[in-house]
Amino acid sequence: MLRTFRIGGIHPPESKLSAGKKINRADIPKQVIIPLAQHIGAPAQAVVKKGDAVKTGTLIGKAAGFVSANIHSSVSGKVTKIDQALDASGYKHPAVFIDVEGDEWEESIDRNGNLIKECLLPPKEIINKITEAGIVGMGGATFPTQVKLTPPPGNNKAELLIINAAECEPYLTSDHSLMMEKGEEITAGISILMKAVDVTRAVIGIENNKPDAIARFNSLVKGYAGIEVMPLKSRYPQGGEKQLIDAVVRRQVKSGSLPVSVGAVVQNTGTAFAVYEAVQKNKPLIERVVTVTGKNMSNPSNLLVRIGTPIRNLIDAAGGLPENTGKIIGGGPMMGKALISPDIPVAKGSSGILILSCEEAIHKPMYDCIRCAKCVNVCPMGLNPTLLMSATDFQDWELAEKNHIVDCIECGSCSYTCPANRVLLDYIRLGKGKVMGMIRARKS
Amino acid sequence: MILIAIISLGGIGVTGAVLLYAASKKFEVYEDPRIAQVQNVLPAANCGGCGYPGCSGFAAACVQADSLDNLSCPVGGADVMSKVAGILGKEAGTVNPLIAVVHCNGTCQARPHTNQYDGTRNCAIASSLYGGETDCSYGCFGYADCVTACLFDAIHINPETMLPEVTDDKCTACGACVKVCPKSLIKLHKKGPKSRRIFVSCANQDKGGVARKACNHACIGCSKCQKECPFEAIAIANNLAYIDPVKCRLCRKCAPVCPTNSIIEANFPPRKEKVTEDSKENKEIK
Numbered sequence: 261m262l263r264t265f266r267i268g269g270i271h272p273p274e275s276k277l278s279a280g281k282k283i284n285r286a287d288i289p290k291q292v293i294i295p296l297a298q299h300i301g302a303p304a305q306a307v308v309k310k311g312d313a314v315k316t317g318t319l320i321g322k323a324a325g326f327v328s329a330n331i332h333s334s335v336s337g338k339v340t341k342i343d344q345a346l347d348a349s350g351y352k353h354p355a356v357f358i359d360v361e362g363d364e365w366e367e368s369i370d371r372n373g374n375l376i377k378e379c380l381l382p383p384k385e386i387i388n389k390i391t392e393a394g395i396v397g398m399g400g401a402t403f404p405t406q407v408k409l410t411p412p413p414g415n416n417k418a419e420l421l422i423i424n425a426a427e428c429e430p431y432l433t434s435d436h437s438l439m440m441e442k443g444e445e446i447t448a449g450i451s452i453l454m455k456a457v458d459v460t461r462a463v464i465g466i467e468n469n470k471p472d473a474i475a476r477f478n479s480l481v482k483g484y485a486g487i488e489v490m491p492l493k494s495r496y497p498q499g500g501e502k503q504l505i506d507a508v509v510r511r512q513v514k515s516g517s518l519p520v521s522v523g524a525v526v527q528n529t530g531t532a533f534a535v536y537e538a539v540q541k542n543k544p545l546i547e548r549v550v551t552v553t554g555k556n557m558s559n560p561s562n563l564l565v566r567i568g569t570p571i572r573n574l575i576d577a578a579g580g581l582p583e584n585t586g587k588i589i590g591g592g593p594m595m596g597k598a599l600i601s602p603d604i605p606v607a608k609g610s611s612g613i614l615i616l617s618c619e620e621a622i623h624k625p626m627y628d629c630i631r632c633a634k635c636v637n638v639c640p641m642g643l644n645p646t647l648l649m650s651a652t653d654f655q656d657w658e659l660a661e662k663n664h665i666v667d668c669i670e671c672g673s674c675s676y677t678c679p680a681n682r683v684l685l686d687y688i689r690l691g692k693g694k695v696m697g698m699i700r701a702r703k704s
Numbered sequence: 705m706i707l708i709a710i711i712s713l714g715g716i717g718v719t720g721a722v723l724l725y726a727a728s729k730k731f732e733v734y735e736d737p738r739i740a741q742v743q744n745v746l747p748a749a750n751c752g753g754c755g756y757p758g759c760s761g762f763a764a765a766c767v768q769a770d771s772l773d774n775l776s777c778p779v780g781g782a783d784v785m786s787k788v789a790g791i792l793g794k795e796a797g798t799v800n801p802l803i804a805v806v807h808c809n810g811t812c813q814a815r816p817h818t819n820q821y822d823g824t825r826n827c828a829i830a831s832s833l834y835g836g837e838t839d840c841s842y843g844c845f846g847y848a849d850c851v852t853a854c855l856f857d858a859i860h861i862n863p864e865t866m867l868p869e870v871t872d873d874k875c876t877a878c879g880a881c882v883k884v885c886p887k888s889l890i891k892l893h894k895k896g897p898k899s900r901r902i903f904v905s906c907a908n909q910d911k912g913g914v915a916r917k918a919c920n921h922a923c924i925g926c927s928k929c930q931k932e933c934p935f936e937a938i939a940i941a942n943n944l945a946y947i948d949p950v951k952c953r954l955c956r957k958c959a960p961v962c963p964t965n966s967i968i969e970a971n972f973p974p975r976k977e978k979v980t981e982d983s984k985e986n987k988e989i990k
Contacts, residue, residue: 344910350834351841352910600819600834623822683824690832 292568398530554615586621753878
């Protein structure tokens, strides 16, 4: 019997249209817009000004605070302005606009494709290099990686590194394609991460809808001590940190605790690859793999894209925008968000772009709750979504807090499963924000 | 047989009555009778506009307070407060009547839609998702959270402009709409003589060019009104003009110079059309 997490979960149609396709390098655009807030935490502080010449890999934004990340130029050219730009959040935030001239890289970056397996640096050096490179969680949560690797004092010591290769979100194949093409680098990255958190065991959790990736990694990990592959039964949201820990080691992270409290540190495959490049090749996080997909797209693809490229270019590279387009989703269909303009740039956390047709995108009319408790059954955090929705609707924040609204991981399983088409997650997300604000205010 | 039942039940009744009487004497809580009297003259709307939990809370605060200077019932206004003062033998403070004012004038014509929202029509949810259907991320959504919040039927969405409009004589300035607006577009403003008031009906803090592109009625922070104002009542901050209602003398000089018509004059008589030299010349040509 394959393992999966024990509470809730759903299995939406996988629709992995771009599975098995090679990663293509997307063309460098004429202008990039690099947001200074691509991660959770404080936005980076711009260290360039209008008119400055930058190379690919030049630092343009310095981390401002502990939970923050450096931002590097993904192209070479001239900074035209630092101004507000629309990003995937739907609001305007400061960004650096760079006009592209050629493609000249910083000399310190090793662009040689040779695989370097050995890493002789001490853990502190490794974490320093990760901080310099501005690496964040590549699965979509964009939490600065160096913060995750240095758990706050008072917590347990990590015993185990879990690599999140579940990619449970339908349609998305960016991690899958990266695993197939850059398997050696990812494995080397995992051994670097193991050294950084000082653990001797790492488990790569891969869902069984990717048998080729499981087979490939089974052969790859033979050269490394302590790394093992664990096939998991496909189930959404297996890629959630707490769900993955439950699936792999059968431990539950308490409400409000960090995963390290049960001895686990979770990192994404994309992050492992970025860590390899940062530590062994001195390459900052300036590009990532983005899946561009959709049932009407003529050529669903996996593209290696420079950060800051407008998504319009990627859609063109994948066969152009189909006529009957209803929505452009940034991310997957479950957790992604509709984008309001095709000029929004790709950021560090953009794992996919999904084009939905008008029929697919339509919101069905919402009916009253029939108390079937399907949402309660599927909630992977064991919450009561319908109660939380009502609490938010009636602004009963105490009730919402008592029922652990802040534990919601916003996976959307409740809204997906509701037979009355109730938009449970929209309300819960709103209530979660309010309650978190209240808790913060109480603490300070 | 029946006697036993009567006697025993009667006995239980009498004992109970004695116990209850004793308890009510022993644990009696003294409540100032004036609280009930004050509560009787209050409007019983329980809107919370005074800052106290409901009308009874306000009544208790009135009785306890030394003076009524800082206490006012926004719904009842001066009439009710003078009654309250009469009951308590205190003097009612002078209250400046306030009114809710919407700081967005981005009508459908002025602010073209650049995307279409098909989620839940609720301002709070929409603002947790993104900036809005237009390029102005500061402006009104028009999904009527303020209308739902109003207990006095004083605010409504105008179907033509899709903006909320406040009915002057119904608004009690309780502040329910102010609290509920996720974009903080509604503010309580001095009602002014004959409900006349002048305010900047915009909240866009983008630079002039960006704001103007998003909305024809946006304040672009050009400071023309600031230069025109003889009373130094206008300040510009974050690319946005602000008219201080205390300093403003309602001279109406600022509104005509605004290039985007973002300054609103409410309840003034229509302006006499000034015969300028330009228009004279135009007429002659015609």
